Amino acid sequence: MVLIITKNPLTVEVFSKTAGQNFEVAMSLESAFLRVRKKNYSAIVVDEKDISSYLFLSENVMSLKTFLAKREEKQKHSVKIKTPQTIAITSCKSSAGKTELIKKLISVLSMYRILILDMNFYDGGSDLSFEFELPVLPHLGCFLKQKGDLKERFFACVYHLYENVDIIQAPPNLSLIQDLRKEDLERIISFAKENYDVIIFEIPHLSKREDLVHTALKNCDKKVVVITGLNVELERLKHINADIVISKNSVPEFFSDRFEVITFKSFYKILK
Secondary structure, eight states, X not given: OEEEEOSOHHHHHHHHHHTTTOEEEESSHHHHHHHHHHOOOSEEEESSSOOGGGGGGOTTEEEHHHHHHHHHHHHHTOOOOOSOEEEEEEESSXXXXXXXXHHHHHHTOTTSXXXXXXXXXOTTOOHHHHHTTOOSOSOTTHHHHOOSXXXXXXXXXXXXEETTEEEEOOOSSGGGGTTOOHHHHHHHHHHHHHHOXXXXXXXXXXXXXXXXXXXXXXXXXXXXXXXXXXXXXXXXXXXXOOSEEEESSOOOGXXXXXXXXXXXXXXXXXXX
């Protein structure tokens, strides 16, 4: 989420084209200060040449000119895709490289709003939470405790990972989503599709909440299976429905009639 400090409606219009609905507006320094105390923003953009009086708000304060220049620079290294896209990334075993693939996708999608939805539901926390060094809160279970409309409940779950990347992490304990129904997840996904360009689900090969996993898969455009090339994975692939298999090593040709098979070097083909 980005905070823009401006009184100019034209600036807000520019932001609506670059950040969609994923930004908030403060019309004064005082208003911005109150917002920063309550929420963590990936960037605070000031619509003034001299931003020195705003620097105390955050280490991520920048002028509008700087913000737009950074966006333009990122665009040079970004692939162009059709949006919205929903991608499920799973595997045949643990430690296959799902998180590595997500990081690669993020690196070429700098001009798009991305939401990562972590479906790794385990007591003790998700590997994704540890990989990105996330705080315990917020997480998916916050949807149940937050009062208000769908937007308020949705963003109560969201952690702002990078400027254009948000994540809804799995809770540290299964009990925190015990009352979360598949209908709740469908509402979350539906809202996400309206507010993000790319939604990436990280899905484990085994889960104690198969109802939620099936709901995520049902709402995906494509399912990607990450493998390392071990024989046990190749055997399990015979029983998996997927669109794309991505491997760090070669995959036997007899799978090519069932899946599109690519290597990590060609990971961007997932986004076609």
